[in-house]
Amino acid sequence: MPNLTRSPPLNKSISLSETDMDKITQFSAPLEDVINITQRDNKRRRVADECMDSVSTDLRTIVREELLKLIAPLQLQQSESQNCTLQEIKEIKETNKHIQNSMDFLVEQNKEYRTKINELEVESKKNRDYINILESKLEDAQISYRKxxxxxxxxxxxxxxxxxxxxxxxxxxxxxxxxxxxxxxxxxxxxxxxxxxxxxxxxxxxxxxxxxxxxxxxxxxxxxxxxxxxxxxxxxxxxxxxxxxxxxxxxxLTAKGTRLHFLARDLTKSKGYKFCWTAYGRVFVRKDENSPIINIKTEEQIQRLFQDI
Missing domain, CATH: 3.30.70.1820 (L1 transposable element, RRM domain)
Known part of the structure; x- marks a missing residue:
């Protein structure tokens, strides 16, 4: 690496020689005048900057005031709209609360009705069974009377x-x-x-x-x-x-026996039963000589026999 020689630092304290001063005296204005000119330029620049800052401040103030004038109605309108929306939300919440209360009431009422319906269905089934027993007893009594x-x-x-x-x-x-x-x-x-x-x-x-x-x-x-x-x-x-x-x-035959006899005869024709007869007020059918004798008691029984293959 080559050797580098640094140049000596500039001595800021060097003063001008008489020869240099003479040259400056010959070709320039006095030193005080030069300094004064520089100071006046700086003052003018500061005044101009201060004017620009003032104008900029005034302009920002005007723009701000105009923006505030434009924004104020929008803010008022937005505030009113927000208040209206909040009121509507409040009303909706109240309505939802009433609806929820009504739904809860209906659910409870439905449970009560469901319970009552189940109880009525059970009672109805008991009544139907009891009615069937009474009808059977009445039928037996009528058959006995007509024997x-x-x-x-x-x-x-x-x-x-x-x-x-x-x-x-x-x-x-x-x-x-x-x-x-x-x-x-x-x-x-x-x-x-x-x-x-x-x-x-x-x-x-x-x-x-x-x-x-x-x-x-x-x-x-x-x-x-x-x-x-x-x-x-x-x-x-x-x-x-x-x-x-x-x-x-x-x-x-009783009215019920007559109806059963009619349906039993239809059964024998449709399903190929060989025998259909009445004895002691009751109706009987038989598929053939080797089949069991069937005592017809209800129409549902005949319907089941129709469905049998």
């Missing part, structure tokens, strides 16, 4: 028909089927009044003195119809007119 009765259906109605005429019809029929029934065997006899006045051949109800006699009579009627091609008709009851009117003999 000695049988019906003659589609028998032509005579003019001025009397009970004696009805008794003669039954006695003539009993002779035909070879099961003698006398007047003394008949406890009561009457023709049912129909709801349709145009239907004249309403059933004849015969009440005998013995359930055994009734059962034997029905057995003879069934045997008569099975052994002969010509089934029972009006001439077998002693009629001289409308002799070929078919006659049907059956048990005196």
């Amino acid at each position: 000695t009765n049988f019906e003659l259906k589609n028998v032509p109605k005579l003019k001025l028909e009397t009970k004696q005429d009805l008794v003669e019809i039954v006695t003539n029929l009993s002779k035909t089927v070879d099961c003698a029934i006398s007047k003394n065997d008949i406890k009561d006899i009457y023709r049912v009044r129909g709801n349709n006045p145009e239907k004249k051949n309403t059933p004849i109800v015969v009440e005998t003195n013995s359930a055994i006699l009734k059962a034997e009579f029905l057995k003879k009627v069934k045997s008569f119809n099975m052994q002969r091609q010509n089934k029972l008709c009006a001439k077998h009851l002693g009629f001289k007119t409308q002799e070929d009117t078919p006659i049907f003999v059956s048990e005196h």
Whole structure:
């Protein structure tokens, strides 16, 4: 690395020589005048700066005041809007509080109603079960009351028909089927009044003195119809007119039993059951000779049999 030689520092205390002073005297103004000129320029610059600062301050003040004038209405409007919004929020909170209280009340009320409904459903089920028991007992009582009765259906109605005429019809029929029934065997006899006045051949109800006699009579009627091609008709009851009117003999069923017998016959036709009959006021069906006998008690039971494959 080469050796570097530093230059000697400038001596600030060096004064001007007489030769230099002479040169300055020849070519420049006096030193006091130069100093004065410099001071006056500095004073003028400071005055100008102070004027600019004053103008800048005044301008900022004016701008600030104008901005405040513009912002003040906006601030007022914003404040009013904020107050309005706060009021609306307060009202919404109050409304929500009322709604929540109402919902709580409705929830509690719904729980009470649900409890009451459950209690009513339980009570209703008990009542239905009790009603079914009563209906079953009533049905049994009606069946027991009718256990000695049988019906003659589609028998032509005579003019001025009397009970004696009805008794003669039954006695003539009993002779035909070879099961003698006398007047003394008949406890009561009457023709049912129909709801349709145009239907004249309403059933004849015969009440005998013995359930055994009734059962034997029905057995003879069934045997008569099975052994002969010509089934029972009006001439077998002693009629001289409308002799070929078919006659049907059956048990005196209750209204419920009649309905069940009708549905059971429909079941035998639709599902291929071979047997459908009534005995002692009750309805029975059987699929075939090897199937169990089914005692039909309710319509729901028939519906289940319809659904069976």
